[in-house]
Amino acid sequence: MRVQHPDAPALPVETPVPTDGPVDRRDPATVMRLSRLGAFHQSRLSFMRILTRRMQREAWTFSRSAFDIDRAGVGHAVYSVKTPARSYSLVAFAHDLPDAQRSDRVIAEAWDATFTLFDGTPSAADIARLADNVPLQEAGRIGASELSLARANRSVRLWEHVVSALAAGTQPSQQQIDAVGYLMRTTAVYGSGKFGAADRERVADRPELAVPFQVEMLTVYLIRAFVRDLVEHMARARGGHDSVRLSPDIARSIGIGNSTGLGMAPFILNHPILFNNWITVREEAIARVRSVERAGSDEIDRFRTFLARSIVSAALWQSTHPVQQTKIVALRADLDALLARGLSADDHPWDRLYRWGEVALSLEGQECLASLMLEPYAELVDELEGSMACDGGGAARIDGGMPVSELRSIIDTVYGWALPIDWSDKQHCARAWYVSAEKQEPRLGERFEEPIEPYEQPLAPARDAVRLHAALSDLPPDVSAAEFLLRHPEHRHTVRRLQVVALAPYAEIRDNTISATVLPIDMLRAKLSFFGATRFDPRSDRWVRICLYGNAPYPEELAMQDADTWVYPPVPDPVQGPPA
Amino acid sequence: MTHSLNEIGGLCKRAARGAGFGWGLAEEAANGARWLSAFGLPGPRLLAERLERFDATSAAAQTPVSFASPWRGSDDQLCPIIVGATLSDRSARFAADRRLEIRQVFYPLLCSPFAADVALSLGHPVRMDWNGLRLTTDGQRLVIEGVREQVDAAACDPLRCSLVTGALPVHADAPRIRGQVDSDTWSRLWALAERVNAPATEASRRLGAGGGDDG
Numbered sequence: 001m002r003v004q005h006p007d008a009p010a011l012p013v014e015t016p017v018p019t020d021g022p023v024d025r026r027d028p029a030t031v032m033r034l035s036r037l038g039a040f041h042q043s044r045l046s047f048m049r050i051l052t053r054r055m056q057r058e059a060w061t062f063s064r065s066a067f068d069i070d071r072a073g074v075g076h077a078v079y080s081v082k083t084p085a086r087s088y089s090l091v092a093f094a095h096d097l098p099d100a101q102r103s104d105r106v107i108a109e110a111w112d113a114t115f116t117l118f119d120g121t122p123s124a125a126d127i128a129r130l131a132d133n134v135p136l137q138e139a140g141r142i143g144a145s146e147l148s149l150a151r152a153n154r155s156v157r158l159w160e161h162v163v164s165a166l167a168a169g170t171q172p173s174q175q176q177i178d179a180v181g182y183l184m185r186t187t188a189v190y191g192s193g194k195f196g197a198a199d200r201e202r203v204a205d206r207p208e209l210a211v212p213f214q215v216e217m218l219t220v221y222l223i224r225a226f227v228r229d230l231v232e233h234m235a236r237a238r239g240g241h242d243s244v245r246l247s248p249d250i251a252r253s254i255g256i257g258n259s260t261g262l263g264m265a266p267f268i269l270n271h272p273i274l275f276n277n278w279i280t281v282r283e284e285a286i287a288r289v290r291s292v293e294r295a296g297s298d299e300i301d302r303f304r305t306f307l308a309r310s311i312v313s314a315a316l317w318q319s320t321h322p323v324q325q326t327k328i329v330a331l332r333a334d335l336d337a338l339l340a341r342g343l344s345a346d347d348h349p350w351d352r353l354y355r356w357g358e359v360a361l362s363l364e365g366q367e368c369l370a371s372l373m374l375e376p377y378a379e380l381v382d383e384l385e386g387s388m389a390c391d392g393g394g395a396a397r398i399d400g401g402m403p404v405s406e407l408r409s410i411i412d413t414v415y416g417w418a419l420p421i422d423w424s425d426k427q428h429c430a431r432a433w434y435v436s437a438e439k440q441e442p443r444l445g446e447r448f449e450e451p452i453e454p455y456e457q458p459l460a461p462a463r464d465a466v467r468l469h470a471a472l473s474d475l476p477p478d479v480s481a482a483e484f485l486l487r488h489p490e491h492r493h494t495v496r497r498l499q500v501v502a503l504a505p506y507a508e509i510r511d512n513t514i515s516a517t518v519l520p521i522d523m524l525r526a527k528l529s530f531f532g533a534t535r536f537d538p539r540s541d542r543w544v545r546i547c548l549y550g551n552a553p554y555p556e557e558l559a560m561q562d563a564d565t566w567v568y569p570p571v572p573d574p575v576q577g578p579p580a
Numbered sequence: 581m582t583h584s585l586n587e588i589g590g591l592c593k594r595a596a597r598g599a600g601f602g603w604g605l606a607e608e609a610a611n612g613a614r615w616l617s618a619f620g621l622p623g624p625r626l627l628a629e630r631l632e633r634f635d636a637t638s639a640a641a642q643t644p645v646s647f648a649s650p651w652r653g654s655d656d657q658l659c660p661i662i663v664g665a666t667l668s669d670r671s672a673r674f675a676a677d678r679r680l681e682i683r684q685v686f687y688p689l690l691c692s693p694f695a696a697d698v699a700l701s702l703g704h705p706v707r708m709d710w711n712g713l714r715l716t717t718d719g720q721r722l723v724i725e726g727v728r729e730q731v732d733a734a735a736c737d738p739l740r741c742s743l744v745t746g747a748l749p750v751h752a753d754a755p756r757i758r759g760q761v762d763s764d765t766w767s768r769l770w771a772l773a774e775r776v777n778a779p780a781t782e783a784s785r786r787l788g789a790g791g792g793d794d795g
Contacts, residue, residue: 144582144758193586201585201757395607397697400669437777445778455778458603482669485604489639489662492604 023290023351025283029417032279034511038522039327039363042567043371044381045282045388046532047213049564051221052552053382054208056563058084062555065089065121067229071237072096076131077229079222080121081555083208088147089118090222091127093135094230102153104187104259106441111137111151113184113230117219119145119198137188137195138439144198148191148219152184152227155257159183162231162246167239171247177254178316181535181547184227185257191215204391212274212389213531224256224549248557255550258533261543262442265513265523266433269459272500272507274390278530279506281388282370285381289373290351292380299376300343306375309568310368311335313534316569321538323519327364334365375565398496400482404472407481410498411469414508418462419469421512430516433459444520444542460514464494532567581763588759589614591766592627594773599631601639601661609661612693617759619722621731624761626687628768629734630660633686635772650681650738657684657735664694667741671698679742685710686735692717695741705744710736716744721752 030036042049054060061082069075079090093114101110114135118126126145133140137151158172158180165172191213193199203209228251235243246254268275295303314332319325337360343349350373357369374381411419421428432447434455445452458464468491475484485492501508512518521538528536533546551569553561593610597603609627616623634642642659644651644666651663663685667674674680685691688710695706700719707716712727724731761769 141581144584193584196582196584196587199584199586199757395611397701398665398669401672434778435776436780437774438780440777443778450781450783452778455776480669482666485669486643486666489605489665490602492602492665493607494604496604496607 022348023287025280025287028505028508029510031283032506032508032510034509034519034522036363036367037509037526038519039367040526040529041368041371042529042532042534043282043285044374044378044564045278045285045385046530046567047211047217048221048532048548048552049567050211050385051214051217052558052563052566056558058208059559062225064225064229066127067233069094069230069233073230073234073237076127077226078122078127079226081218081222086119086206086208087121088218089120089122090219090226091116091118091122091130091134092223092226093131095135097153099156102156104153104185106188106261106263107439108187109139111135111187112154113152113223113226115148115150115152115219115223115226116142116146116197117148117215117222119147119203140195142196144196144202146197147203147215148189149195149197150186150189150216150219150223152186152223152256154184155180155182159231163234163238166232166235166246167243169239169242169244171244171250174250174253177250179318180257181550182255182257183231184223185259185545186220186223187259189216189219189258191219201391204389210389211385212278217531220256220258220548221552224254224552225555227256228254228554248554251554252551252557252561255547255552258528258546258548259543260524260528260546262444262520262524264527265444265520266442266457266459268523268527269461269509269513271390272497273396273504276504276507277388277390280504281384283506285374285377285384286354286370288380289377290348290354292350292377293346293348295343295345295349295376297345300345300349302376303343303372305571306372306565306568307335307339308571309565310372311339312569312571317535319537321521321540324536324538327362330362331364331368334361335368337361338365338369396496396500398481398485398492399499400480400485402481402499403477404475404479404481404484405477407484407495407498408469408472408477410502411465414498414501414510415462415465415469417510418466418512421462421466423463423466427516428512429460429463429514431514431518433457433514447514458493460512461494461497461508462510462512463514464491465498467491468494468498534567582758582760583617583766585614585618585757585759588617588624588761591769591773592624594776595628595631595769596661596772598772598775599635605639605661605665608665608694609690612661612664612690614759615693615696615755616689617761618755618757619753620756620760621689622765623690623693624759624769625765626690626732628765628772630687630690631772632768634659644682649677649679650683652683657686658682660685660687660690663739664691667691668694668697668701671701674698674741675702675704675743679740681738681740684735684737685739688733688736688739689715689731691739696720696722702743705746705748707742707744708739710739716748716752718748718752721748721754723748723752 063080065080066078073094074096075094077092081088097110097112116134161176162172232245314335317328357366423429431444432452433444434452436443447453481495520542521544524544525536528546537545551566589610592613593606596606596609613623613627641656643662645654646652692708692715695708696717696719699706699717705716705718711730711733713730714725716723
C-alpha cells in the first residue's frame with residue numbers, strides 16, 4: 001500500500017516489528033489495551049525531560065524583562081528565553097480573582113493568572129494588545145506571533161500558607177507543600193493554532209520545538225518560575241522587610257499542577273499517527289534495551305538508583321480514587337519485589353527481567369519497569385526523540401484502489417477483538433462522545449439517558465469498523481474502496497482510519513471507547529505520561545490532576561543541577577538492594 | 581483578522597458535518613478549505629455557500645453516476661467535494677487516461693484541493709480548468725492563469741482535469757501558514773457548525789464534562 005500522507009509514521013512499522021536485536025517490539029494487541037495505556041509511566045522520552053535536557057545542553061539563557069505587579073498581585077510580567085537561534089517570551093498576567101469565581105472547569109471565565117508564549121520579544125504595543133485579549137482566554141483573540149494560550153488558578157490553601165510564612169520571615173512547611181505539590185495549577189494550555197495562535201507548522205521545523213508539545217512544556221516551565229516569583233512578591237508586599245524568599249530546595253520541590261479533563265481523550269483518538277509515533281518510539285526503546293546481551297555494572301547501578309528513587313516516588317503517590325489506590329498499592333509491592341529479585345549481568349538481563357515482570361508484576365509495575373529499564377541507556381534511547389512528531393495538517397488521502405478484501409483483512413487484524421461484540425447491547429454502547437454547545441467542550445454522555453446520540457462524535461473506531469465489516473460482507477473481494485465509497489460515503493472516515501492503522505500498528509486503541517465501563521482517565525494517563533507527569537491523581541473516571549516540573553531545576557539552576565532525571569525524587573537515605 | 585489554518589480546518593469540518601455530510605466527506609471539505617486558505621483563495625466562503633445552498637440535500641443526487649468521460653450526475657449539478665473525493669479515489673484510472681471532463685460541477689474551486697492530493701500521489705502536476713481559468717498544482721505549489729475572477733464561479737460545465745508534464749514554474753505560489761476568512765463567512769460557517777454540538781443540559785454539565793473543582 002502506498003504511503004500517501006505527509007504524516008507517515010516516522011519509524012518503519014509492520015506488525016510485529018523486527019528490531020536489530022533478538023527482541024521484537026511488543027505486540028500492539030498487548031500494548032494498546034486501555035488498561036495498559038492507563039498504567040503508562042514517564043520515561044527518558046517524556047516531553048518535559050526532552051526539553052530540560054536540551055535547555056541544559058544548549059545553555060539556554062533566561063531573563064525576566066518585566067515584573068510590573070502591584071501589592072494586590074495585579075499586573076504583568078515577561079520571562080524571556082534565548083535559544084541558540086531564537087528567543088521566546090512568556091507574557092504573564094496576574095489577576096486579583098475573588099474566591100467565588102475560581103473554577104478549574106473549562107467553562108470558567110476568570111483565573112488567577114493568564115499566559116501566552118510569544119514568538120520572539122514582545123514590543124510595548126504587543127503587550128498592550130495581549131493585555132486586552134489573553135486575560136479573556138477563549139473569548140479573546142491571539143495571533144500568529146503567539147504560540148500558546150494558558151491560564152492557572154492558585155491552590156488557595158497552599159498559596160496562603162506560603163505567603164504568610166514567607167511574610168513572617170519563615171519557610172513554609174515542606175510537609176504541607178508535599179501534600180499539594182504546587183502553588184498554581186494550569187486548567188488549560190492551548191497550542192497549535194487554537195484561538196488564533198500560530199499553527200504547529202510555523203514552528204515544526206525549528207529543532208527546539210520539533211518534538212511534540214515543546215511549546216506547551218516551555219510555557220509551563222516558565223509559568224513555574226513566574227509563580228515562584230509572584231508568591232515571593234506577595235509575601236514581600238505583606239511582610240515588608242521581615243519577609244524572606246523561598247529556600248531553593250523548597251522552591252524546587254514545588255511544581256505546577258494541572259487539571260486535565262476529557263479533551264485529551266479525543267485528542268489521542270483524533271491523532272492516530274502522532275499517537276502511534278509516541279508509542280512506537282517507546283516500544284523501540286524497550287526492545288533495544290531488552291536486546292542488550294550483557295549489562296555493565298554502571299548500568300545495573302544506575303537502574304538500582306532509579307528503582308530506589310521510584311520507590312520513594314510511589315510512597316509519595318496519593319490518590320483518593322479507589323481504582324488508582326489499588327494500583328498504587330500493587331505498584332509499591334511490585335517495586336519491592338523488583339528490588340528483592342536482583343539482576344544478573346549476562347544473557348539478556350533486561351529481557352529476562354521484563355519477562356519475569358510479565359508474570360510477577362501488575363500492569364503498573366510492568367510499565368514502570370519498562371520505563372525504568374531505559375534509564376541506563378541514554379545512548380540507545382535518546383536519539384529516538386526525533387521520531388515522535390507527525391507534521392502535516394489534515395486527514396490522510398484514501399487509497400481508493402484498495403480492494404475491499406484488504407479492508408476486511410485490516411479489520412480482522414486490528415479489530416478482530418471487536419467483531420464478536422454485540423454492539424447493539426446497551427452495555428457495549430452505553431456511552432457517546434459529544435461536544436457541548438457551550439464552550440465547545442468534549443463530553444462523554446449516557447446514550448440511553450440523554451438526548452445526545454444525534455451529536456455523537458466519531459470516537460468509537462472499533463464499533464465503526466465492525467459496521468464497515470458488515471457493509472462489506474456481501475461484496476465481491478475485488479470491488480475497490482472507491483466503488484464502495486461512492487455508494488456508502490458514510491463509511492469514508494472509517495476506511496481512512498483503516499488505511500492509517502494498517503501502516504501504524506500502535507495508532508489504535510484495542511478497546512471499546514463507548515462501553516459502560518470505559519475509563520477515560522486511562523486515555524488521559526497515556527497522554528500525560530508522555531508529557532512526563534507522575535503521581536496521577538484521578539478525581540473521577542474522567543478527569544485527573546497531576547503535577548509538572550516538581551523537583552526540576554529553575555532557569556537559574558539549569559547549568560548546575562540535574563536537568564534530566566529530576567523527575568525521580570531523591571532518596572533520603574541510601575537504599576541497598578540485594579547483591580547482583 | 582487572520583486565522584490559523586487549524587481553526588479554519590476545524591470550523592469547516594464541523595460546518596460540513598452540520599450541513600449533513602458524513603464525517604469522512606466533512607474531513608475532505610475541511611482539508612480543501614484549509615488548503616485553499618493557505619493560498620489566499622476563498623475556500624471557506626465558497627464552502628459556506630455550497631453548504632447553505634444545498635443544505636440537507638441528499639448527497640446521492642450530486643454524486644457522479646457515469647464514469648466514462650465526461651463524468652455526469654443523474655440530473656442535478658455535481659457537488660465539488662464529492663467529485664473531488666471521487667477523483668482522488670479513482671486517481672489510478674485518471675493517471676492512465678491523463679485527462680477527464682466532468683459535466684456541471686458547482687463551485688469548481690472546491691474541487692481543486694483534490695487536484696493537489698492527486699498530484700502528490702501521482703508525482704505529476706494536475707491542472708483543472710473551468711470558465712477560462714486554469715489552475716495547476718503539484719500538491720505543494722499553485723499557479724492560476726487566465727480569467728482569475730472565475731475562482732468565485734458558482735458553476736461550470738465542463739470542469740476539465742489533466743495531468744501535466746514538467747515542473748511548475750518558479751513563480752508558482754507557495755502556501756502561507758495563515759488564512760483570512762471574512763467575518764460574515766465565519767459566522768455562517770459557525771452557524772452550521774453549531775448544529776454538531778449538543779445543547780447543554782444541567783445533567784450534562786454536571787455529569788458529562790471532564791473537570792471539576794475541589795479547592
